[in-house]
Amino acid sequence: MVSYKGVDYGKILKRYDIGAQNEATPESIAKKMLPSDPVYKKVAETVLYMKFKEVGPAVTEALKTKAPLAVINDGLVVGMEAVAKLYAEHIYYLPEIMMAAKTMEIGIAIAEKQIPGGRETKGVVVMHAAEGDPHDIGKNIAAVMLRSTGYTIIDMGKDVAVVDVVAEVKKAKPMMVTGTALMTTTMTAFPHAAAMLVKDGINIPFMAAGGAVNRDFAESFDLGIYSEKAPQTPPIADKVRAGYDWKKIRAEWENIVGGA
Amino acid sequence: MASTKYTKMAYAHADDMVFGTAKSPVSYGFGIKVGAGRVIPELNYAPRPGSEKDAARLKKEYVDYISKDVLERAVTVGFPDVQMETEWVSQMGQPKMAQPVVEGQKAICEKFHEEYGLNCAVRHTIPDQREAEQGLRVGMKGSHAYPEHLFGCADVACENGADVLSCETMGGKEIADYATTNGDIVAFLFGIGYLGSIDMEYVWSEFVNIAKKNKTVAGGDTNCAGANTSMFMAGGFLDNDVQRTYSAVTRAIASARTLVAWECGAAGPDKDCGYEGPICKSIAGKPTAQEGKNCQCAHCDLQGNLMAQICDLWSNESVEYHPEFGGTSVQCWLGSLGYEVSLMNTAIATGQEKTLRDLYMISDRTRGPEGHILAYDNAYKIGEAITKEGNNYYLRAKAAGLEAAHIIKASNESKELALTNKQKDVLLSMIKELEALPTEESKFFEYCDKKYSELIPNYHKKNYGL
Numbered sequence: 032m033v034s035y036k037g038v039d040y041g042k043i044l045k046r047y048d049i050g051a052q053n054e055a056t057p058e059s060i061a062k063k064m065l066p067s068d069p070v071y072k073k074v075a076e077t078v079l080y081m082k083f084k085e086v087g088p089a090v091t092e093a094l095k096t097k098a099p100l101a102v103i104n105d106g107l108v109v110g111m112e113a114v115a116k117l118y119a120e121h122i123y124y125l126p127e128i129m130m131a132a133k134t135m136e137i138g139i140a141i142a143e144k145q146i147p148g149g150r151e152t153k154g155v156v157v158m159h160a161a162e163g164d165p166h167d168i169g170k171n172i173a174a175v176m177l178r179s180t181g182y183t184i185i186d187m188g189k190d191v192a193v194v195d196v197v198a199e200v201k202k203a204k205p206m207m208v209t210g211t212a213l214m215t216t217t218m219t220a221f222p223h224a225a226a227m228l229v230k231d232g233i234n235i236p237f238m239a240a241g242g243a244v245n246r247d248f249a250e251s252f253d254l255g256i257y258s259e260k261a262p263q264t265p266p267i268a269d270k271v272r273a274g275y276d277w278k279k280i281r282a283e284w285e286n287i288v289g290g291a
Numbered sequence: 292m293a294s295t296k297y298t299k300m301a302y303a304h305a306d307d308m309v310f311g312t313a314k315s316p317v318s319y320g321f322g323i324k325v326g327a328g329r330v331i332p333e334l335n336y337a338p339r340p341g342s343e344k345d346a347a348r349l350k351k352e353y354v355d356y357i358s359k360d361v362l363e364r365a366v367t368v369g370f371p372d373v374q375m376e377t378e379w380v381s382q383m384g385q386p387k388m389a390q391p392v393v394e395g396q397k398a399i400c401e402k403f404h405e406e407y408g409l410n411c412a413v414r415h416t417i418p419d420q421r422e423a424e425q426g427l428r429v430g431m432k433g434s435h436a437y438p439e440h441l442f443g444c445a446d447v448a449c450e451n452g453a454d455v456l457s458c459e460t461m462g463g464k465e466i467a468d469y470a471t472t473n474g475d476i477v478a479f480l481f482g483i484g485y486l487g488s489i490d491m492e493y494v495w496s497e498f499v500n501i502a503k504k505n506k507t508v509a510g511g512d513t514n515c516a517g518a519n520t521s522m523f524m525a526g527g528f529l530d531n532d533v534q535r536t537y538s539a540v541t542r543a544i545a546s547a548r549t550l551v552a553w554e555c556g557a558a559g560p561d562k563d564c565g566y567e568g569p570i571c572k573s574i575a576g577k578p579t580a581q582e583g584k585n586c587q588c589a590h591c592d593l594q595g596n597l598m599a600q601i602c603d604l605w606s607n608e609s610v611e612y613h614p615e616f617g618g619t620s621v622q623c624w625l626g627s628l629g630y631e632v633s634l635m636n637t638a639i640a641t642g643q644e645k646t647l648r649d650l651y652m653i654s655d656r657t658r659g660p661e662g663h664i665l666a667y668d669n670a671y672k673i674g675e676a677i678t679k680e681g682n683n684y685y686l687r688a689k690a691a692g693l694e695a696a697h698i699i700k701a702s703n704e705s706k707e708l709a710l711t712n713k714q715k716d717v718l719l720s721m722i723k724e725l726e727a728l729p730t731e732e733s734k735f736f737e738y739c740d741k742k743y744s745e746l747i748p749n750y751h752k753k754n755y756g757l
Contacts, residue, residue, distance in 0.1 A: 032306070032649050032668070033646060033649035033650065033653060035653045035656070038653070040657050040658070043654065044654065044655070044658055046528070046657075046658065046659070046709060047528035047529070048528040048535075048659075048711055048714075049709050049710075049711060051528070052711045052712065052713075054712075118531070121531045124474075124531055124532055124533065124534065124713070125472055125474075125524070125532040125533055126472065126473050126474030126475075126533075129472050129473050130473065163380075163381030163382065163420070164381070165419075165420050165421075165422060165461065167468075168468045168471070168472065168520060171468065171472070172472055188424070189422065190420065190422065190435070214337070214380065214381070215337055215338075215339070215340045215611055216337070216338065216340060216342075216343040216380040216381065216382060217380075217381060218340065219340050219341065219343070
């Protein structure tokens with residue numbers, strides 16, 4: 032083998048990941064973000080540190096002195112917001128997001144039982160992977176992220192026929208529909224579905240995402256909006272909930288996803 | 292057909308491996324000889340959106356535009372060999388869409404071979420659209436009946452003139468997706484190393500039969516659905532979803548699974564996006580297709596030079612057909628591939644192939660854990676770990692993962708390979724988890740079956756005949 036002793040690789044191809052390593056800890060973020068009230072803090076910490084065996088007892092204990100909605104919003108959701116911050120700062124990664132979301136969902140399920148009529152959803156989103164496309168990992172990650180921020184998800188799965196997507200939207204009346212595609216020849220299902228929705232007078236944003244999809248394509252048809260990565264989905268959904276239509280989301284897209 | 296497991300290495304030493312030469316070369320198509328002393332460019336492409344609307348349009352796109360452009364450019368620039376790879380779009384699951392494309396590509400290859408003496412061939416890679424929730428095996432009667440379609444597509448490809456038959460099978464993906472999003476290496480070992488290998492044996496036993504019947508060469512598979520998913524989610528230096536130590540270990544595990552196609556009688560070349568190719572080649576000595584720096588049209592990776600080290604076919608992965616300043620996209624990317632291959636072949640012709648191999652490899656050796664374990668000397672060590680447990684899918688996949696993890700750890704400790712703290716934490720945790728697993732396959736299965744049945748709704752052991 033050719034000798035490579037003494038080669039300074041940093042001058043050939045650099046390891047930016049080593050240089051950009053973030054030395055901050057979850058604890059330092061927690062100090063800034065978690066509530067001071069010890070009851071809420073304990074609940075939030077179970078989410079932040081992904082303690083899914085401890086979240087149940089912590090929430091049950093909190094419910095003895097606090098209202099269920101407050102336990103959710105001031106404990107569980109605050110913990111998840113700290114997790115999102117850790118993710119944005121490259122301290123936490125996808126597995127931590129998934130485990131924290133799972134922990135939060137366990138806690139929410141317990142607290143929700145004590146809210147008459149259940150917890151109010153932020154909105155319903157129909158999600159699917161395009162007809163002919165068996166790849167749905169991105170859709171699944173986005174679904175977890177939306178669910179953990181309070182949205183109700185109708186997950187239609189993968190390889191979903193255009194007519195089925197349209198029928199589900201008519202039935203469920205969601206605030207937004209999303210589709211993912213890995214191939215350029217399957218993403219062509221999205222404008223077909225969107226055109227059928229428009230024809231039937233349905234004017235909700237149709238989020239197109241996935242490996243094959245780019246912003247140009249997503250914005251090439253009426254209703255179409257784009258999401259490049261799963262973490263961008265909740266901030267976009269928040270804007271839809273705030274009353275933005277697909278045209279306004281397109282116009283302000285950079286600002287909306289900038290922090291995601 | 293029973294598979295014959297590899298329990299010995301094809302090569303006595305890692306240094307014996309080099310690009311352009313395989314222990315068992317393969318000939319097919321119009322004058323193509325892979326692994327016989329020359330690297331061959333393999334050009335892959337995707338049709339423009341809309342061309343899948345009807346059979347006539349799709350045939351025109353693949354044959355009259357894409358294939359003609361590729362073959363003409365090969366002659367124009369002076370490349371002696373070119374292989375094309377048609378990765379079927381989902382619409383080609385219907386024979387009326389697929390048949391004209393396969394026949395048309397065969398005919399145009401013959402024409403260019405006769406007119407110019409260009410050595411050429413077409414690999415057809417058919418889509419695996421099986422879904423775990425609908426059933427992975429023939430006769431399960433899911434609403435899509437995709438298992439039946441999978442073998443039907445292989446029939447259509449081979450009966451109509453495919454030179455090489457390939458596939459990117461999806462067995463175990465339902466577990467692997469969970470594993471990667473949750474950072475669960477045991478789940479990946481179960482999904483890809485164990486269930487994926489069982490599924491490969493099921494699919495490739497039949498594929499080899501179909502190919503033989505039609506005198507087509509059964510090429511091989513790739514763990515695109517599993518190890519590539521984790522590699523691309525680990526991404527580059529600005530990405531932050533999955534740790535690169537995790538993706539490196541998944542790659543090693545995947546190699547034990549990809550090998551199964553060859554154990555079932557496939558002759559190679561395997562698939563370009565199977566980055567596990569160097570490990571598989573070290574074990575079997577069959578030709579490997581690889582991709583790296585010349586596949587930037589499809590995606591980037593952190594081992595673009597290294598992947599060329601011991602390839603027999605060198606690929607661009609895939610490019611959508613469209614115009615560029617220098618011609619059509621397929622012509623431009625063939626130029627990029629062909630000149631790279633000409634450099635490798637010049638190195639072979641002048642006796643410098645091992646030097647060039649080493650330069651390719653050294654360039655990316657310390658760029659990250661994924662490339663590090665695929666450097667040919669390390670790939671060889673992982674191959675040895677697999678062959679020591681060659682007869683048992685579980686044990687060999689576990690051995691591959693552990694060997695890769697130990698190589699990364701040792702290289703980090705010797706300061707050859709830098710890791711971030713997080714990459715190191717994940718690495719040490721994976722070693723602990725893999726080492727704690729039982730030595731008996733039955734105990735491993737019992738543990739995983741129970742655990743993942745509860746966690747993953749679309750996991751069903753009957754999909755694997757269990």
